[in-house]
Amino acid sequence: MKNILTSEQMREADRHTIATEPIASVDLMERAALAFVKAFMQLHRDKNVSILICCGTGNNGGDGLAVARLLQQHGYDNVTVWIARFASRQSTDFATNLAKLHYCPIPVSEFFPSDEFPAVTQSILIDALLGSGLNKLLDGDWLRLVQHLNAARIPSIAVDIPTGLPADGIVPSTAQMLYAREAITFQRPKLSFFFPESAKAMDKFHVVDIGLDEVFIENLPADFKLVEASDIRGILRGRKRFSHKGTYGHALIIAGNTHTMGAALLCAGASVYSGAGLTTACIPAEGLLALNARYPEVMYTPRETLAENWEDADAVAVGPGLGLTVDLQHMLEYPAKPLVLDADALTLLARNKSLMKKLPPNSVLTPHMKEFDRLFGEHSNWWDRVNTARRRAVQHQTVIVLKNQYTFMIMPDGQVYINPTGNPAMASGGMGDVLTGMLTAFLAQGYPPQEATILACYMHGSAGDRLAAEGMAVIPATELIAAIPVTWDAIVQSNC
Ligand SMILES: NC(=O)C1=CN([C@@H]2O[C@H](COP(=O)(O)OP(=O)(O)OC[C@H]3O[C@@H](n4cnc5c(N)ncnc54)[C@H](O)[C@@H]3O)[C@@H](O)[C@H]2O)[C@@H](O)CC1
Numbered sequence: 322m323k324n325i326l327t328s329e330q331m332r333e334a335d336r337h338t339i340a341t342e343p344i345a346s347v348d349l350m351e352r353a354a355l356a357f358v359k360a361f362m363q364l365h366r367d368k369n370v371s372i373l374i375c376c377g378t379g380n381n382g383g384d385g386l387a388v389a390r391l392l393q394q395h396g397y398d399n400v401t402v403w404i405a406r407f408a409s410r411q412s413t414d415f416a417t418n419l420a421k422l423h424y425c426p427i428p429v430s431e432f433f434p435s436d437e438f439p440a441v442t443q444s445i446l447i448d449a450l451l452g453s454g455l456n457k458l459l460d461g462d463w464l465r466l467v468q469h470l471n472a473a474r475i476p477s478i479a480v481d482i483p484t485g486l487p488a489d490g491i492v493p494s495t496a497q498m499l500y501a502r503e504a505i506t507f508q509r510p511k512l513s514f515f516f517p518e519s520a521k522a523m524d525k526f527h528v529v530d531i532g533l534d535e536v537f538i539e540n541l542p543a544d545f546k547l548v549e550a551s552d553i554r555g556i557l558r559g560r561k562r563f564s565h566k567g568t569y570g571h572a573l574i575i576a577g578n579t580h581t582m583g584a585a586l587l588c589a590g591a592s593v594y595s596g597a598g599l600t601t602a603c604i605p606a607e608g609l610l611a612l613n614a615r616y617p618e619v620m621y622t623p624r625e626t627l628a629e630n631w632e633d634a635d636a637v638a639v640g641p642g643l644g645l646t647v648d649l650q651h652m653l654e655y656p657a658k659p660l661v662l663d664a665d666a667l668t669l670l671a672r673n674k675s676l677m678k679k680l681p682p683n684s685v686l687t688p689h690m691k692e693f694d695r696l697f698g699e700h701s702n703w704w705d706r707v708n709t710a711r712r713r714a715v716q717h718q719t720v721i722v723l724k725n726q727y728t729f730m731i732m733p734d735g736q737v738y739i740n741p742t743g744n745p746a747m748a749s750g751g752m753g754d755v756l757t758g759m760l761t762a763f764l765a766q767g768y769p770p771q772e773a774t775i776l777a778c779y780m781h782g783s784a785g786d787r788l789a790a791e792g793m794a795v796i797p798a799t800e801l802i803a804a805i806p807v808t809w810d811a812i813v814q815s816n817c
């Protein structure tokens with residue numbers, strides 16, 4: 322796991338590194354600029370390309386000036402610098418880098434409040450106007466300049482963070498940003514990069530190491546952690562010699578209805594392919610033929626004999642395609658089992674919120690945004706939504722899997738894990754049912770809820786990434802199920 326820091330913590334890490342390495346602040350800026358340039362050169366190998374570097378007068382602007390000098394030294398001969406002199410203050414390191422730039426053959430133009438901006442004639446923009454120091458929404462001359470640059474419609478590469486995007490906290494829907502094709506960000510992705518609102522600010526981001534003290538960073542109390550492949554390799558267990566189906570647990574899937582039987586099948590299929598020793602689907606009898614045809618590995622039980630099957634199960638999923646006529650309250654009176662509630666089960670919970678108190682501790686809820694808001698109230702932004710999820714997870718001692726491009730996995734202690742895998746090709750019906758089946762299978766195999774959640778979300782996204790890399794622009798849920806075992810194997814086999 323990697324700690325994801327707030328902008329205040331990032332400043333702390335800067336200060337700590339400067340004091341203890343020790344390194345002068347301007348040398349740290351040089352290191353950051355070098356790291357940026359190295360990454361930039363991978364993205365844009367053509368050294369004849371014309372580049373406009375727009376700089377503010379803080380440290381983000383200082384980075385921009387150092388980048389201009391370093392690019393020129395690396396043979397990029399067509400670099401122009403604009404400086405936005407809209408603030409009366411400039412940082413010391415900005416001033417030092419401006420003085421250094423005077424020895425380089427790079428044209429520099431300065432713009433003051435109310436100045437007209439010339440047309441942008443360059444092919445690439447490097448955005449070093451404002452970075453993590455952003456403390457209010459863009460307005461006035463800053464907004465005018467950003468709109469002018471956006472209107473030029475040339476690819477922009479942001480230094481650290483696109484101008485106008487707060488590094489953390491609420492991103493208001495009215496916020497305007499300098500749109501970046503890519504952001505090259507320092508040391509850690511910024512929190513807001515994981516929120517859907519950042520889609521307005523950039524297409525993608527790259528993280529570059531600028532040598533901040535990693536031990537210090539990892540010892541900071543961080544509410545958000547990013548899951549990495551090495552964590553999954555640490556959690557995922559291989560199949561044991563002399564093991565048998567009983568070793569890997571029994572998953573019970575309570576799902577399906579006349580018109581939504583597919584959800585139950587997908588969920589049960591995902592459980593089989595995620596290694597549950599046995600999977601039983603508790604579905605209406607009319608789904609039996611389809612179940613046998615599609616997944617003969619799955620056993621069937623009618624709703625009437627649910628109580629006995631519940632006794633035998635090691636983990637239970639309730640919800641995919643279930644409909645809203647089942648008695649969830651009654652089910653929650655059965656003996657406590659590792660439990661996943663999804664889809665219609667979440668709607669039933671939302672209709673009768675007092676049932677939240679009956680959930681066994683560590684139950685896993687897997688809402689998408691709308692289901693979450695139905696359960697816990699409307700939210701106008703993701704920052705508030707995730708913070709509500711943290712409070713509710715603690716209050717109800719549940720795991721909340723808030724599904725998103727980067728799924729937030731919120732644990733009963735309020736800690737948030739961010740899943741890095743997955744892609745837009747997976748945005749299709751049935752994907753959530755597959756995730757629920759995977760989660761239930763891992764719970765049935767005896768993984769604790771926190772680990773089962775992290776495993777399921779990571780492998781779900783990873784299977785999707787694998788298929789996308791093979792050329793699938795759209796991934797049907799059934800294809801994803803089939804890719805789970807090979808994804809699993811690739812994770813176990815990889816040693817990087
Ligand atoms: N030692 C360090 O602190 C390092 C900082 N680095 C760079 O420094 C950046 C942060 O620099 P700063 O803290 O100087 O801040 P910025 O350069 O992001 O912003 C400069 C100043 O602009 C003002 N401002 C903020 N939002 C505004 C708005 N909407 N309208 C008008 N003015 C606004 C604030 O007074 C702010 O301090 C990082 O993003 C990164 O690029 C890197 O050089 C790495 C090392």
Ligand SMILES: [K+]
Nearest residue numbers: 448451482484
């Ligand atoms: K920037």
